[in-house]
Amino acid sequence: MLRIMAMDKKNKLRKDVRLEELNTLDPVWYWVDIGQPNEQEIGLLEEHFQFHPLAIEDCLHLLQRPKMDLYEDVQFFVMHSLDCDTLKPHEINLFLGPNYAVTFHFGACPEIDDAWKMMAVHTKYPSKGHLVVAHGVLDRLVDHYFPAIYGLEDQLLDADPSSKGYTDSSSIDNVFEIRSKLLKLRKTIVPMRDLLYRVITTMEAVPGMKDFRPFFHDIYDHLLKQSETLEACRDMTADMRDSYISYNANRMNGIMKTLTVITTIFMPLTFMAGIYGMNFTRMPELEWDYGYFMALGIMVIVAGSMFAWFKRKGWFS
Secondary structure, three states: OEEEEEEOOOOOEEEOOOOOHHHHHOOOEEEEEEEOOOHHHHHHHHHOOOOOHHHHHHHHOOOOOOEEEEEOOEEEEEEEEEOOOOOOEEEEEEEEOOOEEEEEEOOOOHHHHHHHHHHHOOOOOHHHHHHHHHHHHHHHHHHOHHHHHHHHHHHHHHOOHHHHOOOOHHHHHHHHHHHHHHHHHHHHHHHHHHHHHHHHHOHHHOOOHHHHHHHHHHHHHHHHHHHHHHHHHHHHHHHHHHHHHHHHHHHHHHHHHHHHHHHHHHHHHHHHHHHHOOOOOOOHHHHOOOHHHHHHHHHHHHHHHHHHHHHHOOOOO
């Protein structure tokens, strides 16, 4: 699908412009959005706009890392939109020329649709609308990351194993799942942060873009905040994991200590039972009238003495 808007010489915004009209219209600026393209529309990148072959290759070979390349007087951006449900990134390409912007994407992109609606009523910077398009698309892409990040942050707080005493293994499984989702988000947000940093530091090379430094710096601040939130959440998952492991290790040590005490108490009792369980003919104690009760009494005394000694040493604390 191909759609075009343009600002004519009379500063009148014209929508639904046909590609053939651009040459005769000679607009101040124009925006061409190529979404879910067919073969013919893909061919326009080379045949009509004559973009660099490497940039066209990046458009067609998904999924590229967010970046910015400069080809003569055309800036080429690779950006990522985000599916908040699956956290799967989708590539959005932007060509920024002296007086035009061309966006290219294979799937539907709500952020570009929002930017399109915004440009339809835009009146500021009439001669630099293509730069407003670049800012609008980037701004909406980055703002769309916030719901995904805050959603994972809320899930992480709800899945905190400490609220259940670290006894529910499903809680720590949820923490690990959230951690993997955070890593997915990081692969998108950190490269986008680096992209915005490069945009800010290379604005001098693009005519008229210096006036937009505060706007792009605002997007960069949003990405910094998102990166910091991601790192804080990852640190929180690491702390939860370490606490869970430590808790279970201590719990296991307590169980092993209890079993060791019980085993140690029963060792002399087992030894005595083993001696008097031997089937020898001449065992004097077998002929005692109260031998059985004496043996039981000795066992009780030994077990009680050992129990008292272990408790005094603090083995049951």
